[in-house]
Amino acid sequence: MAGPQLAGLAIADPPERWAALGFAVVENRVELGGVSIELGGPGTGITGWALAGADGPFDHDIDGLPTTQREKVPVTVAKSLRVDSEHPNGALAIDHVVIVTPDFDRTASALGAAGLTLKRIRQAGDRRQGFRRLGPTIMEVVEAPEADAPAFWGLTVTVADLAAVRGFMGGHLSETRPAVQPGRHIATLGRGSGLSTRVALMDPE
Numbered sequence: 537m538a539g540p541q542l543a544g545l546a547i548a549d550p551p552e553r554w555a556a557l558g559f560a561v562v563e564n565r566v567e568l569g570g571v572s573i574e575l576g577g578p579g580t581g582i583t584g585w586a587l588a589g590a591d592g593p594f595d596h597d598i599d600g601l602p603t604t605q606r607e608k609v610p611v612t613v614a615k616s617l618r619v620d621s622e623h624p625n626g627a628l629a630i631d632h633v634v635i636v637t638p639d640f641d642r643t644a645s646a647l648g649a650a651g652l653t654l655k656r657i658r659q660a661g662d663r664r665q666g667f668r669r670l671g672p673t674i675m676e677v678v679e680a681p682e683a684d685a686p687a688f689w690g691l692t693v694t695v696a697d698l699a700a701v702r703g704f705m706g707g708h709l710s711e712t713r714p715a716v717q718p719g720r721h722i723a724t725l726g727r728g729s730g731l732s733t734r735v736a737l738m739d740p741e
Contacts, residue, residue, distance in 0.1 A: 543606045544585065720741065
């Protein structure tokens, strides 16, 4: 798949918490659809990302978002994937990563300079949402004037069976509701799950 791709995320959550929710954790790492999630670092939530195929110019960050580059392009995962997962909870891939920014146009310009092409803008009330394709994953940038600086807000994981995954979530998963994407459904993990990262689960296309 041509163009920049999401290759990795750094998340400051204890690996054992992700394992307790049914994710396969090996050496503090979760592999999801070609994206490697490194767990257990300092801070809270998503603290950085790794991109393959991004062409700069940037040096360690894009508009303040900690960024590393990787040469190897991750494996492409079909959006219609419905095969058995290596994860006990049926997780298949990262559907999208959400970023908030107080300056939508400045962040869009910085992302564009790194080769992350804007695909479309959606108006949600008085706020804009910009969408970019990063290989098998979508990046959603949300206009948030109240934010202090651009930051990673959360991520949505595609799971094989949204009903079956509840058994792994210890009662911390919200009620299932229709997603913005037509025909799909979504549920969110509450703070009681022990994650500092905002995580939602969604059924496949």
